[in-house]
Amino acid sequence: FTQARVIGGGSAINAQIYTRGNALDYDEWRQMGCDGWSYEDVLPYFRKAEDNDTWDNRWHGKGGPLGVSRPVAPLPICEAYFKAAAELGIPRNDDMTGETQDGVGYYQLTQRDARRSSAAMAYLAPNRGRANLTVRTNAQVRRLTFDAGRATGVELMDGTRLTAAAEVILSSGAIGSPRLLMLSGIGPADHLAEVGVTPILDQPGVGSNFQDHLDLFAIAEVTGPHTYDRYAKPLWSAVAGLQYLLTKKGPVASSLFETGGFWYADPDARSPDIQLHLGLGSGIEAGVAAMPNGGVTLNSAYLRPRSRGTIRLASSDPAAAPLIDPNYWEDPHDREMSIRGLKLAREILRQPALKAFVLAERLPGPEVRTDQDYFDYACRHAKTDHHPAGTCRMGSDPAAVVDARLRLNGIAGLRVVDASIMPTLVSSNTNAPTIMIAEKAADMIRADH
Numbered sequence: 001f002t003q004a005r006v007i008g009g010g011s012a013i014n015a016q017i018y019t020r021g022n023a024l025d026y027d028e029w030r031q032m033g034c035d036g037w038s039y040e041d042v043l044p045y046f047r048k049a050e051d052n053d054t055w056d057n058r059w060h061g062k063g064g065p066l067g068v069s070r071p072v073a074p075l076p077i078c079e080a081y082f083k084a085a086a087e088l089g090i091p092r093n094d095d096m097t098g099e100t101q102d103g104v105g106y107y108q109l110t111q112r113d114a115r116r117s118s119a120a121m122a123y124l125a126p127n128r129g130r131a132n133l134t135v136r137t138n139a140q141v142r143r144l145t146f147d148a149g150r151a152t153g154v155e156l157m158d159g160t161r162l163t164a165a166a167e168v169i170l171s172s173g174a175i176g177s178p179r180l181l182m183l184s185g186i187g188p189a190d191h192l193a194e195v196g197v198t199p200i201l202d203q204p205g206v207g208s209n210f211q212d213h214l215d216l217f218a219i220a221e222v223t224g225p226h227t228y229d230r231y232a233k234p235l236w237s238a239v240a241g242l243q244y245l246l247t248k249k250g251p252v253a254s255s256l257f258e259t260g261g262f263w264y265a266d267p268d269a270r271s272p273d274i275q276l277h278l279g280l281g282s283g284i285e286a287g288v289a290a291m292p293n294g295g296v297t298l299n300s301a302y303l304r305p306r307s308r309g310t311i312r313l314a315s316s317d318p319a320a321a322p323l324i325d326p327n328y329w330e331d332p333h334d335r336e337m338s339i340r341g342l343k344l345a346r347e348i349l350r351q352p353a354l355k356a357f358v359l360a361e362r363l364p365g366p367e368v369r370t371d372q373d374y375f376d377y378a379c380r381h382a383k384t385d386h387h388p389a390g391t392c393r394m395g396s397d398p399a400a401v402v403d404a405r406l407r408l409n410g411i412a413g414l415r416v417v418d419a420s421i422m423p424t425l426v427s428s429n430t431n432a433p434t435i436m437i438a439e440k441a442a443d444m445i446r447a448d449h
Helices: 022-033 040-049 076-087 120-126 173-183 191-195 236-245 330-349 371-381 431-448
Strands: 050-053 064-070 103-106 140-145 150-156 160-163 168-170 212-223 260-261 273-277 295-302 311-312 322-324 358-363 414-416
Touching: 022 040, 040 431, 064 120, 076 103, 076 260, 076 273, 103 212, 140 173, 150 168, 168 173, 173 311, 212 330, 212 371, 273 330, 295 330, 322 358, 330 358, 330 371
Parallel strands: 050 064, 168 414
Antiparallel strands: 103 260, 140 150, 150 160, 212 295, 212 358, 260 273, 273 295, 311 322
């Protein structure tokens, strides 16, 4: 699991893909007891965040801090991919965050003027001069501090204490937030005692309910320079840099994954349960040998896994990495759906519309035919989509870690605001939904104070 040790977090290093999940994801949150989190409740916060260069309608907004843009650097193979999908009955969708999610198309990107619009660039940079804002770097938090059942601030690794006048807001992500809570004595009491942390609140939900999207991929060698692989060479890298400086186009402006879509592994699913990303190269995945002509990658991920993992402490040492058990495919349903998604990716790459671009499939390769072959291939090549969520679950039940206003149950003056509060993982990339959560939390915090 990659963690971004940079201001802006994952939004500073991700593939910049702007997707929101499906409307039914949020309606299910509401049905699970999260009042105020239905799709109609959260849609205004998606729109509020956006400065969309293409759409200004019921689903999208302009003038917000986050740049959201149509890709400026697609390649002809992208249009051939759309035609290949159409040959399998998958429609084109020009706005997969609009009225319907179904279909293939170009993802919008978190960019403004072909430059990354991270959370840091969108929200922090314009406010750097504010008197009530202090940003500290190289300031790792050792633990939260408490007094009489209330969070009072944080203690840094060097012993410095920072005191909160109103409340402490924890936004360390679905791995970092439960880790810091447990280091501070909030979590499963038996586990905390085992690693030498004195429990102050027995909360078994902290670090539980871990969810993530597991990525499988097919790679084909292409018939010519149809992707961006050649730009890995020093001379071509220089050409790409010059092209970007002069035109704001080319591989530097590309996320490499701005083409994709949503479709079905289970034809009876309530909404698309597979996400596809067309990677404009073959050297993107670890351990893949270079190809003479370069290659193209088609990634697939099952979107609504039933398996649940955990985040736990390895020790009471705040410098130690946590123990992450994603528990992928613990539920056999996830395995079956994931393999169906990979089969769909392979089928798309074999369609006549891509014949002029695709020379031959290289991975999984012709020897992968049976379900056992697929399972063995997946065990060798599957990887995280970097969408961890759910480890400080929001809900109205006694076991929930936070309530619908994201306040930690059992401790006053402490709120969690990040992807860890998601009851269930959204059916897409998680960056835009996490920014929505933060926008909504900002209104809640302002209303409470």
